[in-house]
Amino acid sequence: MCGLAGFVDDAPADEKSPVLRSMTDVLKHRGPDDEGHYVDGQVAMGFRRLSIIDLQGGNQPICSRDSSMIITFNGEIYNYKELREELTKRGHTFTTASDTEVILHGYEEWGEGVLNRLRGMFAFVIWDREKGRLFGARDHFGIKPLYYAQMGGTFMYASEIKSLLLHPRFRKELNEQALRPYLTFQYPALHETFFKGVFALPEGHCFTYEAGELKISRYYDCRFSEGGQSLDDLVDSIDSAVQDSVRVHQVADVEVGSFLSSGVDSSYVAALARPCHTYSIGFAEGGKDESEQADELAALLDLNNTSEVLDGDRAFASFPQIQWYMDEPDSNPSCVPLFFLSELAARDLKVVLSGEGADELFAGYTDYGVHTRSKLIKVFTRLLGELPRPARYAIGRWAQGKNFHGALQLSSNLGPAEETFIGQAMVFDPEEADRLLTPGFRSSPDVWQIVGATYDRLKGQDLSELKKKQYLDMHQWMPGDILLKADKMTMAHSLELRVPLLDQQLMTVAEQVPTRYLITDENTKYAFRLAAGRHLPPAWSKRPKMGFPVPIRQWLREEKYCRLVREVFQRDYTALFFNQEALLKMVDDNFAGKTDDRRKIWTVFTFLIWYDVYFIHDGAKPDLMDMAA
Numbered sequence: 001m002c003g004l005a006g007f008v009d010d011a012p013a014d015e016k017s018p019v020l021r022s023m024t025d026v027l028k029h030r031g032p033d034d035e036g037h038y039v040d041g042q043v044a045m046g047f048r049r050l051s052i053i054d055l056q057g058g059n060q061p062i063c064s065r066d067s068s069m070i071i072t073f074n075g076e077i078y079n080y081k082e083l084r085e086e087l088t089k090r091g092h093t094f095t096t097a098s099d100t101e102v103i104l105h106g107y108e109e110w111g112e113g114v115l116n117r118l119r120g121m122f123a124f125v126i127w128d129r130e131k132g133r134l135f136g137a138r139d140h141f142g143i144k145p146l147y148y149a150q151m152g153g154t155f156m157y158a159s160e161i162k163s164l165l166l167h168p169r170f171r172k173e174l175n176e177q178a179l180r181p182y183l184t185f186q187y188p189a190l191h192e193t194f195f196k197g198v199f200a201l202p203e204g205h206c207f208t209y210e211a212g213e214l215k216i217s218r219y220y221d222c223r224f225s226e227g228g229q230s231l232d233d234l235v236d237s238i239d240s241a242v243q244d245s246v247r248v249h250q251v252a253d254v255e256v257g258s259f260l261s262s263g264v265d266s267s268y269v270a271a272l273a274r275p276c277h278t279y280s281i282g283f284a285e286g287g288k289d290e291s292e293q294a295d296e297l298a299a300l301l302d303l304n305n306t307s308e309v310l311d312g313d314r315a316f317a318s319f320p321q322i323q324w325y326m327d328e329p330d331s332n333p334s335c336v337p338l339f340f341l342s343e344l345a346a347r348d349l350k351v352v353l354s355g356e357g358a359d360e361l362f363a364g365y366t367d368y369g370v371h372t373r374s375k376l377i378k379v380f381t382r383l384l385g386e387l388p389r390p391a392r393y394a395i396g397r398w399a400q401g402k403n404f405h406g407a408l409q410l411s412s413n414l415g416p417a418e419e420t421f422i423g424q425a426m427v428f429d430p431e432e433a434d435r436l437l438t439p440g441f442r443s444s445p446d447v448w449q450i451v452g453a454t455y456d457r458l459k460g461q462d463l464s465e466l467k468k469k470q471y472l473d474m475h476q477w478m479p480g481d482i483l484l485k486a487d488k489m490t491m492a493h494s495l496e497l498r499v500p501l502l503d504q505q506l507m508t509v510a511e512q513v514p515t516r517y518l519i520t521d522e523n524t525k526y527a528f529r530l531a532a533g534r535h536l537p538p539a540w541s542k543r544p545k546m547g548f549p550v551p552i553r554q555w556l557r558e559e560k561y562c563r564l565v566r567e568v569f570q571r572d573y574t575a576l577f578f579n580q581e582a583l584l585k586m587v588d589d590n591f592a593g594k595t596d597d598r599r600k601i602w603t604v605f606t607f608l609i610w611y612d613v614y615f616i617h618d619g620a621k622p623d624l625m626d627m628a629a
Helices: 013-025 080-089 099-117 179-185 231-248 264-273 290-301 312-326 335-346 358-362 375-384 389-399 407-414 430-436 447-458 465-475 477-491 504-510 526-532 552-556 559-569 572-576 580-591 598-616
Strands: 002-008 034-039 043-049 069-077 120-128 133-138 147-151 154-158 198-200 205-210 213-218 256-259 278-283 305-310 351-353 496-498
Touching: 002 013, 002 069, 002 120, 013 034, 013 043, 034 069, 043 069, 043 120, 069 099, 080 099, 099 120, 099 133, 179 430, 179 447, 179 598, 231 264, 231 504, 231 526, 256 264, 256 335, 264 290, 264 351, 264 358, 264 526, 278 290, 278 335, 290 305, 305 335, 312 335, 312 477, 312 552, 312 559, 312 598, 335 477, 358 465, 358 477, 358 504, 358 526, 375 407, 389 407, 430 580, 447 465, 465 477, 477 496, 552 559, 552 580, 552 598, 559 580, 559 598, 572 580, 572 598, 580 598
Parallel strands: 256 278, 256 351, 278 305, 351 496
Antiparallel strands: 002 043, 002 154, 034 043, 069 120, 120 133, 133 205, 147 154, 147 198, 205 213
């Protein structure tokens, strides 16, 4: 796990070197163990290393034997030994024992075709000196980030945007198109980031930059279908694939630990991995301390769990730093506990396993259609779901917007996903956002335009509405929120996060799960939970999804935290974006208990703290807030 930065332009090598060093220095948290640079008259390639595999010999950049190609790589390739063996038989000679060199030789042998041979998480770039071509790629699911920009005749790239800001040709401007959709989605929802001209390379994509021309192409996409396995065979397949994935994700030359929450996903991983150390986090406020349940499971499984309890003072004091590490605003409350959980684990280890991915692969979200506890309504919905598609759509559209009990269940399960589902977050609806925003920030892509571009790729495929929702989350919510915060919050503490439930071979199994075994009257993620139940007590395998129970509601009704948020909402720059009077009323009414607008307040607060860090204070890493008051 490392950090990359580099650029291609016509500046002399001696001018490139100090620029490159500043770009990699700001990424030291991603790789404190070593650094490396390659610079010539065309390219500058920089690297920060967190040593995990081939501790002595894997320093980067790595050159091919004839020095015609140079690579820098961030991530882990779990099948690198098998690929190395195959490449050796084809005549390749290796000088290191690293997975990085395997990618380089694989590119020499198969070109772009190497990408679909790689099992793992990655972002890498390869410079072909003879052709003057830069080739780069991001892994199948978007586990590792990669950003790029073209400014002033320079093509630049990096693992984090803050690195790009340090290039002298970078022009920092706010992308005014990004704010409106963010208020709905709670995360950056466009390929162009909050920084104008900076783009995130999409998951499953690669690029070439040659002779001043950038070409981007997709090399992978998931393909959901309806498999024909029996439930017993399906559970066998899931459990076998999960066991194999957990095994290969533990390959390292350092100790591998695991996060442990009260949910089924991380518990399943930890139960199979049996690491020497697991880690949990909880909150003092709110009455839902996940660390207690994690400690209980650890005792049952004979695991050595380390837990810690947070309070609001620590959360608010660190929040500007959290947004600095994130690069872009993300108001998912779980960013806060994940930041501290990572710090806790990093005291002992460099690598941890976690449970991200299972909800998207195996349908773990209640927003996929579990909107009622009434068994009668669930059975009625299932029966209606057997009607021909035109009839189902008609009923779903009729129920949309109605307020009788079961209406939401009918509309979300029977109506077209393209008309009812935008993903796992709906903070402000578009009309609310427009009322709150100043006129200059109201013109941007509509949320339905954004998700529509993803749904359009499914035209002509006979998929259930549930599988359409999974597909959307795989390309919006997961890379834009879940995986991004997982990478940024762990790397803030020089900690590598591995996600064995988000694996190409496990995905092959997940793609074919029959819809009827994804969500049932009993629970979400039904078949996956049965597989997990072979290794976990029922209280864990069947527990409904909670996520990190962050006590934002309690915080925003406590005077000192409400006062802090109010002060941010009263700042002069806030008026550039929002109707301040409406914002302050929202905070006051929420504090008084007249409304429950915690998510809306937190989303605006997050953006304003991020803006303060990157535009008012020009991207300087902030100190901890003083919470003494």
